[in-house]
Amino acid sequence: MFKIFQNLRYTINNIRGSSKLKATPSFYNHSRRPPNVWLCPVILQPNFKICFLPPNVAIALSVLSWLGFAEEDENKESELIMTLKRAVLCTRREQYDKAEQMLHVALRLAQQQQNQQGILYCYDLMANLAFDQLQLEKAEKLFINVLQLLLSKGTAQNDLKVIHISLKLARICQLRAEIEKADIGYKWCLDQIEHEKYKDRDSRILYGVINDWYAQFLLDRGDTSKAMVHLKEAHKACNETQGDISEQSVLLLNDLGITSFRAEDMDGAEKYLKEALKVGNNLEDKSQLGVIHANLGLILLEKGVLKEAEKYCGEALKLGKRYEHAESLDQANYCFDQIKQNLGK
Structure with missing residues (x-):
């Protein structure tokens, strides 16, 4: 790594x-x-x-607020948010194929609405779905995609979202037995969280x-x-x-x-x-x-x-x-x- x-x-x-x-x-x-x-x-x-x-x-961590959905967005129960919630529920039930189908539907809706937060969140859920199934190459590509989208918006490197995704990339390296890369990743995450750990x-x-x-x-x-x-x-x-x-x-x-x-x-x-x-x-x-x-x-x-x-x-x-x-x-x-x-x- x-x-x-x-x-x-x-x-x-x-x-x-x-x-x-x-x-x-x-x-x-x-x-x-x-x-x-x-x-x-x-x-x-x-x-x-x-x-x-x-x-x-x-x-x-809060599901829909994690990547930027506000409480009022959740309360609207839009088709996009309902689809995302169903995808999350399917994932929790380990209905992975159904969850992936729902996420592709949600992604199309987000793209049609030009909802950047929705697109970002769909990719993040897809990455986590692949991660849960140990589809490591797919998960890595999707997490890096989410990371690039976050950074392109000016998200700071010590933002919890960036640290959270970087942690999962380190974990992927560990699962691949890429020891040196995993060690670098974990230490980077520890360094970044050090000044944030009592924030909230x-x-x-x-x-x-x-x-x-x-x-x-x-x-x-x-x-x-x-x-x-x-x-x-x-x-x-x-x-x-x-x-x-x-x-x-x-x-x-x-x-x-x-x-x-x-x-x-x-x-x-x-x-x-x-x-x-x-x-x-x-x-x-x-x-x-x-x-x-x-x-x-x-x-x-x-x-x-x-x-x-x-x-x-x-x-x-x-x-x-x-x-x-x-x-x-x-x-x-x-x-x-x-x-x-x-x-x-």
């Missing part, structure tokens, strides 16, 4: 250790983040499997997401200590914008626990996972808590606390069955397999 970010700079300047257990860690990668695919599996230690949780949401809630959310995504990138590279710093920043921003009790907080605490495990800090891993369970028990949706129970069971097994490990793995199995949650069932069964192996030694 050297070229992408070198070109981005040009455009901006011109238009603007060892383990007792033997297992293989499987991580659901983590943009928590679009796209909703969690990379890897990532190998932690020769044979120890512990799970990141897949995200349900990426960035909680959207800035703070985006600051958290950048730290979260960059932490996952660093984990993929094995830089655990640096990843931990950025995960803590992401968790802090999450609590400041969404409160202490949120699904996002649970996800980040789980990740902090796993990262502590990778750093061979078992006490830290236990602390973060127990905190994740405490927060998660206050949420209406408890379907993913089975994974965290199983992760905690594996940590306790690693610490040699067998009875406690069995208790948490058993709870993971119960939750997996109650909510028909496949990841919880898989991780609970894996946890019990590890307990059996440990007993057989």
